[in-house]
Amino acid sequence: MVALQLQSLGAYHGRKLFVEDVTTPIMRSGEVVAVIGPNAAGKSTLFKRITGLLKGPGNVVIEGAEAKNAISYMPQDTSANAVLTVYESVLLARKQSQSWAVSDHDLRFIDDIMKALNITPIAFRDLGALSGGQRQLVSIAQALVREPAIMLMDEPTSALDLHRQVEVLDFMRRQARTLGMIVLIAIHDLNQALRFADKVLVIRNGRMLACGNPREVVTADMLRDVYKIHARIEQCSMGHDHVIVDGTAH
Numbered sequence: 001m002v003a004l005q006l007q008s009l010g011a012y013h014g015r016k017l018f019v020e021d022v023t024t025p026i027m028r029s030g031e032v033v034a035v036i037g038p039n040a041a042g043k044s045t046l047f048k049r050i051t052g053l054l055k056g057p058g059n060v061v062i063e064g065a066e067a068k069n070a071i072s073y074m075p076q077d078t079s080a081n082a083v084l085t086v087y088e089s090v091l092l093a094r095k096q097s098q099s100w101a102v103s104d105h106d107l108r109f110i111d112d113i114m115k116a117l118n119i120t121p122i123a124f125r126d127l128g129a130l131s132g133g134q135r136q137l138v139s140i141a142q143a144l145v146r147e148p149a150i151m152l153m154d155e156p157t158s159a160l161d162l163h164r165q166v167e168v169l170d171f172m173r174r175q176a177r178t179l180g181m182i183v184l185i186a187i188h189d190l191n192q193a194l195r196f197a198d199k200v201l202v203i204r205n206g207r208m209l210a211c212g213n214p215r216e217v218v219t220a221d222m223l224r225d226v227y228k229i230h231a232r233i234e235q236c237s238m239g240h241d242h243v244i245v246d247g248t249a250h
């Protein structure tokens, strides 16, 4: 069982603190947490602080995972200038966190992830010759083959068509449950967050406003305060919550 908690976490860009005093409930194996908030709220900055790419006060407390492959981070910018094929890049990603010998298990694991993400047909294409959505899928594969205990994904579906968005988010949730991962996903699509997340964490101006059950966190009041929109949360005929936007609030 893996557990993650952020305690009074802050993050600097240069000398300025852009994220401040983020303390979360304990997140546990199998959970998917959607990290939401307006542009420039600090979602990517928070992820970079959790991975150790940025410095700042506070603690990232992880229990039940070896430091070596505790966290895998998929950045927002998935552009690549390495002269590698898709398959080479995924294999390299797997080997970065393990010994350099390639086992049958490694090859099977990579095949399974690539098949699940439907990128086997482009396995031998150069990274530089992919569409934005294809690059994003490859980047997800690179993060997953490291078999992390905690996965941080920064807007992993922003370039994907609707079918692939649902496929990827469904797959991530299954992976979280079956492998016991904790998955944090920064995402702008609040309906996808409501559909896939166990918890929603809201950030505004570098501060965490709430972290908890999606139904309790994503409310008309929160949408007005944080996003400056008039919206309703309504249940569809299947009983799922949806955000219906009526317009901007000033």
Ligand SMILES: Nc1ncnc2c1ncn2[C@@H]1O[C@H](COP(=O)(O)OP(=O)(O)OP(=O)(O)O)[C@@H](O)[C@H]1O
Pocket: 013, 014, 018, 037, 038, 039, 040, 041, 042, 043, 044, 045, 046, 076
């Ligand atoms: N390298 C950097 N140097 C200085 N400031 C930065 C740097 N990167 C980000 N910032 C600033 O930090 C703040 C938070 O940015 P961040 O990228 O974390 O927001 P975000 O919530 O991920 O936004 P978006 O939804 O637009 O991707 C912004 O004010 C941004 O200008």
